[in-house]
Amino acid sequence: MRHRIAIVLAAVLLPVFAFAQTPALVEQVKKEGEVVIYTTTTVRDFEFVIKAAKEKYPFLKVQHVYLSSARQAARVMQEYRAGKLQADVLGNSLEALLYFKEQKVIGKIDSSEAKQMLGVAVDPEGYWLGTTTDLLISAFNTKDLPRQKAPKSYDEYLQPGFKGLMAINSGVPYALTGMTGLRGEEQGIAYMKRLSQQNVRLVEGFTHMINLLAAGEYPLAIFTQVSKAQAMREKGAPVDWLAGSPTFATLSAIAVAANPPHPAGARLLVDFYLSAEGQKALVAAGKIPLRRGVKSSSKAIDDLLESGNLHVIKPEGDYQRYMKLYREFVGGK
Structure with missing residues (x-):
């Protein structure tokens, strides 16, 4: 009987807890003022992400720094070794992100949206999440x-x-x-x-x-x-x-700095990247999404993805x- 009561209480309280977290997270994001992302996504393509993010979170101020993969790695390591890493979120290839993991630049990443992604998009060890x-x-x-x-x-x-x-x-x-x-x-x-x-x-x-x-x-x-x-x-x-x-x-992925200057903003931006709105914005930029239920611009590509082969x-x-x-x-x- 106690076990049944516990299950019922969990079913009732968990959604409330999740709902209660949201205002607190939003307030923290507002206090932080901004979130900084270093990414290999071009300025033109990132405009689709910024526009969609602003529609969902008008208060979210994103500082986007576009760098090629190699230049991003060089800048990140220079800032990290100086103890002044400015980025909260890093978007790059798996090769680069795994290098950052080896160097202890990034920490473990969590998102409530991860369960909606294809299996290949989620790092079993929790250090990166595939976006496209x-x-x-x-x-x-x-x-x-x-x-x-x-x-x-x-x-x-x-x-x-x-x-x-x-x-x-x-x-x-x-x-x-x-x-x-x-x-x-x-x-x-x-x-x-x-x-x-x-x-x-x-x-x-x-x-x-x-x-x-x-x-x-x-x-x-x-x-x-x-x-x-x-x-x-x-x-x-x-x-x-x-x-x-x-x-x-091949995967493009995101990771969060081990000690992000703006942790709440980093979490919200990661969640947005994986959300239906974020994935659709990436499709509009010509990318192939990794979220279940979000289609690319091509049925042939979608069929290939869904085949699992x-x-x-x-x-x-x-x-x-x-x-x-x-x-x-x-x-x-």
């Missing part, structure tokens, strides 16, 4: 390569018929880290050695790679972002794409070593 994803696929120029002849698996990239026809992003080692994560270190490196013999063209950046593909510079872009390929396709360009199995997925690329071991190996493979340096 991108899927790495084969994009092809439909004028030069019919869909039925496009590669449908990673091993097909190694066939003689595709030699000299492919382009890859020279700036990120996703092909290597993806294959080593999927097949193990030895087989992943062996795969890259074979791929390096295919005379793959090196292109800096995913956007540039898709633009050149659409212009007919080459018929096939491999391990490239589906968001860029789908956007180009929707513009009417002769571009289409196919996904490998499993499909490699994904391999999330997470850096294992020495990321700089993988980057060096990758450059040796694709660039011959």
Whole structure:
């Protein structure tokens, strides 16, 4: 009987406790005055987030500092070592955030919205939360390569018929880290050695790679972002794409500083990022959301996400070593 009473009381009191917390959190955010986020999201794209956040929380003042991944890491470590880290929230790739974790820059992160996210978006150890994803696929120029002849698996990239026809992003080692994560270190490196013999063209950046593909510079872009390929396709360009199995997925994520100057603001901003409103704002900026029930701009991408046939690329071991190996493979340096 006592057990039943406890259950009933919990059901009644828990929502009240959650409701009572909200005004206190809001008041604390107002007292703090602002929240500071360092992120790799461009000023243009972050405007969608700011607008939606202001609509939900008119009192929330967000200071957005846009930095590339490498520049953010350098600035964060410089400020942290000087004991003057200005950022409350950090938005970057998993590679960067795991580095911050190793350096004890970030602390554990909690959000009531986390339960609404896809499983891949939640760090089991609690140090980061995924906000958006991108899927790495084969994009092809439909004028030069019919869909039925496009590669449908990673091993097909190694066939003689595709030699000299492919382009890859020279700036990120996703092909290597993806294959080593999927097949193990030895087989992943062996795969890259074979791929390096295919005379793959090196292109800096995913956007540039898709633009050149659409212009007919080459018929096939491999391990490239589906968001860029789908956007180009929707513009009417002769571009289409196919996904490998499993499909490699990369995550953009957020973390909170171990000792944030504005802890209440940090918590509210994290909650907003993961909320339906925040995720829809990211979709408006051209991103692929990770919250259940929030759709991207493409049904094909949503179907791929919901299939669950994904391999999330997470850096294992020495990321700089993988980057060096990758450059040796694709660039011959």
